[in-house]
Each structure stands twice: as C-alpha cells, then as structure tokens.
Amino acid sequence: MMSVVPIPQRLTAVTLGCRSVANLRAFYGAIGWRENEGSDDTFTSFTIGTVRLALYPIELLGAEAAPNEPLAAASSWNGITLALNVAARTDVDQALAAAVNAGAQRIGLPEEREWGGYSGYYADPEGHRWEVAWAPWLTEFE
Amino acid sequence: MMSVVPIPQRLTAVTLGCRSVANLRAFYGAIGWRENEGSDDTFTSFTIGTVRLALYPIELLGAEAAPNEPLAAASSWNGITLALNVAARTDVDQALAAAVNAGAQRIGLPEEREWGGYSGYYADPEGHRWEVAWAPWLTEFE
Numbered sequence: 001m002m003s004v005v006p007i008p009q010r011l012t013a014v015t016l017g018c019r020s021v022a023n024l025r026a027f028y029g030a031i032g033w034r035e036n037e038g039s040d041d042t043f044t045s046f047t048i049g050t051v052r053l054a055l056y057p058i059e060l061l062g063a064e065a066a067p068n069e070p071l072a073a074a075s076s077w078n079g080i081t082l083a084l085n086v087a088a089r090t091d092v093d094q095a096l097a098a099a100v101n102a103g104a105q106r107i108g109l110p111e112e113r114e115w116g117g118y119s120g121y122y123a124d125p126e127g128h129r130w131e132v133a134w135a136p137w138l139t140e141f142e
Numbered sequence: 143m144m145s146v147v148p149i150p151q152r153l154t155a156v157t158l159g160c161r162s163v164a165n166l167r168a169f170y171g172a173i174g175w176r177e178n179e180g181s182d183d184t185f186t187s188f189t190i191g192t193v194r195l196a197l198y199p200i201e202l203l204g205a206e207a208a209p210n211e212p213l214a215a216a217s218s219w220n221g222i223t224l225a226l227n228v229a230a231r232t233d234v235d236q237a238l239a240a241a242v243n244a245g246a247q248r249i250g251l252p253e254e255r256e257w258g259g260y261s262g263y264y265a266d267p268e269g270h271r272w273e274v275a276w277a278p279w280l281t282e283f284e
Binding site for chain 2: 047049067070078084133
C-alpha cells in the first residue's frame, strides 16, 4: 500500500453553530441557496462548491466540539471569515446588495484590496462574516 | 445573457484570524500540509480540497471584517467547526493521533455519531475546531 498523509489536506464541511437554525435557514434560502435533502429547522445543509455548509444548534455543536467551554457571546465576531469569489467586479456589488436585501448586515463598503482584487463583507443574521471577492485572475470556479 | 444567482452557492476560502500566524503556520506544517507559494509568517494559505485555508493576523482580519467590534477572547471556542472526512474508520484515530502529535488538543474521544458515522475533534493551537469524520457512504473525495 502507498503511505498516505494521516491528515488529508481537505475540507468536507463547515458547520455554523446557530442560535436559531430556523432564522439562518430562512436567510440562506433568501439569498437563493438550495438546501440539501433532509433539512429542517433543527439541521440543514447547503452544498457550496464541493463543501457542505451545515447549520446546527450551537448548544449541540458545542457539546461535541467544546464540551468544557462556555458558548461565545451571541453577537460578537467569531474571528473567522468565509469567502466566495465571483467572476466579475460588478458581481461583488450585486451580491452584497442581494445579501442586504435578504437581511444581512453590510460591513463597510467594498473596496480595492492590496492583494489586487475588489471585495466587500456582509454579516449573516447571526454575525458570520462572508467576504464576496473578485480576483481578476480567478474567473472560473469548481 | 442567462440570469445568474446573485450570490453563487460556493466557498472559495476560509480565513482564520490568528493571534500568531507563525505558530499556526508551524502547526499546519507539522500535520503535513503544504503551503501555497507566497507564504510567510504574516500570511499563509493551504489549498484544502478546492478551498483555500488562509491564516491572517486577527487584528488585520478584524479591521476588514468586523471594524466596530472588539476581538473575541483568545481562548474561547468560536462557534464554528471545520470538518474533513477520511476514507476509513481507522483513519479517524490515526489522524487525531497525528494532530495531537503535532501540537493539537484532543477534544473528547472519537465516537459513533447518530448520523451513522464515526468522528472525533481536535483543536489547533489557537482553538479552531476540526472534526475528523468517517461516513461509510463517503469514501472518495474531490
């Protein structure tokens, strides 16, 4: 047998611990995302590219992932950003407007970034940060 | 032109705000992950499947993503989990052991999950939670 890396360099899922799965489920639906089968107000998932984005009650996720820690404050930024790239610069503004229309909070204004692209942020109704980005050299996606 | 979903159902990157990029860079290197070009102790990224995992100083990330909020406490769980699936049940134990060996903290013991698989968690040196999971029906990966 070939030897394999014990920890494959891979991402299968991102799970957001939710105060209200129902509220976030409604938001991600309102931005046009389609749920996977088997979703309800206690658990839902969306296939984002090749990754699964899961929404799960934060108390239950914490019981698995951080059993000895208090839950973080509901409204504070969690220190992580998720990003999705779009194919054109104008798509950044369009996506941010669509997110705000669906109930997201706009974070600042989109701007030119020193890495050579253009991006802006929104926060979902529980504060998870999404960056919508355009990188001129990246216009096709898996 | 075809109309398009304004917010594509896609994930391009996950960025972890870091107290020390250097420390986390060393950890992710120690579990065997290869960095993308252009990495240094102020910014690094790893291609995990089709997604880019970026490590960036939390003050700088916060200045973009949460400019009006205090940073979360350094040691508290952030309410999110990242998961990577492996092809065999025994790979879960092997990967967790490798992570601990590289400096991760084991969170509980791996166990059978009600969703039909087997998984366990570790925390990286700044507390980001990774679930290593085996789902019997998912043994090939992109």
